[in-house]
Amino acid sequence: MPSVTPLSSLVTAAQTGPEEPPKSNPPFFTAPMVIENLPPYRPEHPATVSLYQELLIKAQAFASPAVSGRRVGAIAIGESGKAYLGANIELKGCAPGDTIHAETFAITLARAHGETGLSAMVQTLQPCGSCRQILAEAGSPSLSVHILNPDTANSVHKRIDNLFPHSYSYATASLNLFNHPQLTVHHDDPDAFPLIQSALSGARQCYLPNPGRKTWSGIAAKLKNGKVYIGGAITISGPNPTITPIQDLLIRLTSHGESLSDIEHVHMIEPRQPDYSFFRNAEAVLEKVAPCATIHKTQA
Numbered sequence: 001m002p003s004v005t006p007l008s009s010l011v012t013a014a015q016t017g018p019e020e021p022p023k024s025n026p027p028f029f030t031a032p033m034v035i036e037n038l039p040p041y042r043p044e045h046p047a048t049v050s051l052y053q054e055l056l057i058k059a060q061a062f063a064s065p066a067v068s069g070r071r072v073g074a075i076a077i078g079e080s081g082k083a084y085l086g087a088n089i090e091l092k093g094c095a096p097g098d099t100i101h102a103e104t105f106a107i108t109l110a111r112a113h114g115e116t117g118l119s120a121m122v123q124t125l126q127p128c129g130s131c132r133q134i135l136a137e138a139g140s141p142s143l144s145v146h147i148l149n150p151d152t153a154n155s156v157h158k159r160i161d162n163l164f165p166h167s168y169s170y171a172t173a174s175l176n177l178f179n180h181p182q183l184t185v186h187h188d189d190p191d192a193f194p195l196i197q198s199a200l201s202g203a204r205q206c207y208l209p210n211p212g213r214k215t216w217s218g219i220a221a222k223l224k225n226g227k228v229y230i231g232g233a234i235t236i237s238g239p240n241p242t243i244t245p246i247q248d249l250l251i252r253l254t255s256h257g258e259s260l261s262d263i264e265h266v267h268m269i270e271p272r273q274p275d276y277s278f279f280r281n282a283e284a285v286l287e288k289v290a291p292c293a294t295i296h297k298t299q300a
């Protein structure tokens with residue numbers, strides 16, 4: 001995994017530019033891919049642009065471009081002021097839809113950290129159609145998407161409703177990827193297996209904009225080091241490109257610098273007779289990224 005270096009030198013550069021007033025609280029990493037106190041992206045401030053160029057290069061270092069060989073980076077700026085790095089994770093031998101794009105990574109990571117919305121995206125490439133759909137369900141039609149080439153500093157700035165007009169989406173200001181009710185999921189015997197409790201936690205974080213359907217799914221993984229990570233279905237309106245529970249899980253693992261091959265056991269929980277099941281998908285991905293891992297499912 002890439003080393004995380006302090007932002008101090010970059011911050012100093014950004015804060016001493018002629019247009020940028022000094023900040024009392026410099027940005028810092030709170031986790032390998034999470035930053036606090038990052039100044040807003042201001043295309044008119046060269047020092048700020050330089051800071052984001054460096055951060056995009058750091059984001060790209062987390063990429064696993066096993067198929068394309070191309071490293072993509074993204075930064076999701078949350079309403080809290082925290083920033084989340086994202087990178088493309090390509091899973092060789094898996095289905096194309098299992099690929100995780102950089103902006104999807106960053107948005108999913110922001111959700112996992114309890115963000116209530118996004119204020120901006122900064123990324124190395126134009127978002128693909130799938131990512132535009134996901135960005136459109138982030139809550140705000142006026143979300144700023146800045147495309148910044150980290151090598152040349154060339155940039156383009158758009159609102160998501162310009163990038164993706166007339167979108168098909170159930171998302172509203174009060175029901176979107178970042179603002180939705182927590183799912184109520186019960187299990188008859190939650191003490192039967194500890195990972196079931198964790199999988200239930202993942203299920204409760206599902207995004208289900210299409211009401212009345214049994215599409216929730218939770219996942220939990222125990223690693224060789226004993227740590228447990230969770231994930232849940234982020235069911236986009238279409239419902240493609242839904243972010244699957246295993247993708248949510250892999251993003252959280254990667255963001256903590258964990259190795260996917262260290263997954264030891266996975267447990268999923270899904271409704272009986274679900275409208276969508278994510279179990280076979282998770283099983284297939286796991287077979288490639290952690291072939292020695294076991295996987296089980298509980299129905300609730």
Ligand SMILES: [Zn+2]
Pocket residue numbers: 101102127128129130131132
């Ligand atoms: Zn994409």
